[in-house]
Amino acid sequence: MAGQRTALTAHNLSVPGYLSLPTAPGPGVIVLQEWWGLVPHIESVADRLAEAGYTAFAPDLYQGQSTTSPDEAGKLMMALNIAQTAEQLRAVVQALREHPSTQGHPKVGIIGFCMGGQLALYAACENPDIGACVDFYGIHPNVKPNFANLSAPVLGIFAEKDAFVTPEAVAALRQELDRYGKTYDFETYPGTDHAFFNDTRPEVYHPDAAYDAWDRVLRFFKAHLP
Template identity: 65%
Template sequence: MGTEIANRGYLALPSGGSGPGVVVLQEWWGLVPHIKTVTDRFAEAGFVAIAPDLYDGETTTSPDEAGRLFMALNIEQTARKLEETLQYLQEHPAVTGDRLGVVGFCMGGQLALLAATLSQRVGAVVDFYGIHPNVQPDFSKLRAPVLGIFGENDGFVTPEAVRSLEAAIQQAGGSIETHTYTGADHAFFNDTRPEVYQPDAAADAWDKTLSFLRRELATA
């Protein structure tokens, strides 16, 4: 189990005492138990993982309230928080290597892309169906490879949107590998939402995420 770090978020350490660093970025619900559980899972897999609290303590289970928080997010302040989190994690004594991973879900997926354009500390990005209309990363500054995870039936991030993302990153000289799961909806990885959770797709996406991060951060 991880611990709450004042003004930082939720930090989880691997049982081995050290490992590569990974930042975990929340969905539009806030830093809810699901994201803390995912952070713990990264620690169990050998990573030093931290989930920053991008809503400063606010969480919700209401889609309407989540939408309000999502649209009210101050992108400039959030960008600073992302950079501060990356610096904090890189300087943490348990973190090995000089490059970090960033993994985000929904809103957090788009912010993971943004984080990688803000800091050269980022060595790998995993974008789970990322979306935010006010977050427009400058992909000319993207140096880290991207793994994109999407659902075929996602009404927010459609297959066309995925192709556009691939094109934008590749045209800017970046690297992206995507996987779109047949029959999966938006947020199919979230096992606290039975109406959209797809266990087989979620398990495969998790395996791909761990393999990608281990490969890209191994030489850091």
């Protein structure tokens, strides 16, 4: 099933993005982009969540900009206004909770990839109405989640050969979550590179790991977004 470009509004703030609806009301899930922008791959993740019964919304954090150039993607990521993004995500959480397609589901899930993975952690620490957080190899040097405030369980998906989110970085994240007594489950896939879930990038895509990771995501959301 295919969604559409639209906007969600709450707290007097309208946030553009891509909305994909399930056939029957289901919990809301926010899908956060990689540093490329709101590209077709991220829209396809929202569609897959809708097929699984979730009301999925991918906010356009770059306000219409996207790229296939790593240099340009890096510039867009570093230019992102984190405070403004936090306000947008807060509005999206509220808008999804109030959406007709999420009736009876007070908690929202969040999933992010690369830059979006770190933002997912950040948003989960800032919004108690987020009930489940999935971080796919999250990284952003200017985003520092306040893990003391985290109430949602975390599913962390990582790549063994990731040059950006190294095993040392994963260990440091695990140590922070342990420090505050948080609930999490991490999985590192052997032989995989950063962005192994992105099926539009054949140079890094790993179908077996991506399939297993998606199965974990669906089981995680089912357990924590009743």
